[in-house]
Amino acid sequence: NAGVTQTPKFQVLKTGQSMTLQCAQDMNHEYMSWYRQDPGMGLRLIHYSVGAGITDQGEVPNGYNVSRSTTEDFPLRLLSAAPSQTSVYFCASSYTRGTGNTGELFFGEGSRLTVL
Amino acid sequence: AQSVAQPEDQVNVAEGNPLTVKCTYSVSGNPYLFWYVQYPNRGLQFLLKYITGDNLVKGSYGFEAEFNKSQTSFHLKKPSALVSDSALYFCAVRDTSNTDKLIFGTGTRLQVFP
Numbered sequence: 001n002a003g004v005t006q007t008p009k010f011q012v013l014k015t016g017q018s019m020t021l022q023c024a025q026d027m028n029h030e031y032m033s034w035y036r037q038d039p040g041m042g043l044r045l046i047h048y049s050v051g052a053g054i055t056d057q058g059e060v061p062n063g064y065n066v067s068r069s070t071t072e073d074f075p076l077r078l079l080s081a082a083p084s085q086t087s088v089y090f091c092a093s094s095y096t097r098g099t100g101n102t103g104e105l106f107f108g109e110g111s112r113l114t115v116l
Numbered sequence: 117a118q119s120v121a122q123p124e125d126q127v128n129v130a131e132g133n134p135l136t137v138k139c140t141y142s143v144s145g146n147p148y149l150f151w152y153v154q155y156p157n158r159g160l161q162f163l164l165k166y167i168t169g170d171n172l173v174k175g176s177y178g179f180e181a182e183f184n185k186s187q188t189s190f191h192l193k194k195p196s197a198l199v200s201d202s203a204l205y206f207c208a209v210r211d212t213s214n215t216d217k218l219i220f221g222t223g224t225r226l227q228v229f230p
Contacts, residue, residue: 004159031216035220040125040222041222042206042220042221042222042223043160043206043220044220045217045218048216048217050216056216058217090159090160092159092160104150104162104165105152105160105162105218106162107159107160107161108159109157109158109159110157110158110159
């Protein structure tokens with residue numbers, strides 16, 4: 001039972017470098033999303049996708065890009081990393097979207113990113 | 117703006133005592149409310165949800181939550197705390213203006229002492 005798999009678990013970047021956080025789910029979920037978790041801020045939605053070929057912005061999308069070419073994968077790209085992007089990133093998925101979304105998100109284990 | 121508030125950063129309770137973790141919400145329309153738990157160095161796990169119906173909902177690991185519409189609250193409770201319940205707890209509400217989004221609170225750290 002793989003569920004939601006995130007890689008890498010840890011990453012250190014220098015300011016200006018780029019990288020991609022990978023997320024894959026094997027549950028055939030339509031809905032996938034990326035959150036960042038910061039102390040005292042809770043979880044904030046970065047981007048989400050309601051199906052292959054469809055993405056939309058969340059609460060804090062600046063500095064991040066996403067794509068959804070398959071149902072299984074939802075990578076998050078940092079094009080030019082900044083220290084403000086130091087955070088723990090979580091990918092989450094769920095069975096349904098919209099009014100059918102009852103909110104039972106399945107989370108990955110997280111990716112801890114440090115930008116120097 | 118729609119929001120969720122968790123007024124306590126940390127809750128301390130002795131093992132065997134009842135526990136309450138507080139959550140209040142602000143949304144337009146009927147709320148869909150959730151509790152998630154995060155153990156150290158892990159992702160969040162779904163605990164329970166309120167969609168409609170009985171105001172007292174039961175979830176995983178013996179937890180329950182009480183929906184109170186007049187007080188706009190959804191407090192998490194457990195009759196007898198365990199040391200293993202120590203974790204970070206998040207309340208969340210579905211955004212009624214965009215039902216593809218969940219709005220999370222800032223989290224409450226529960227510490228259960230032996």
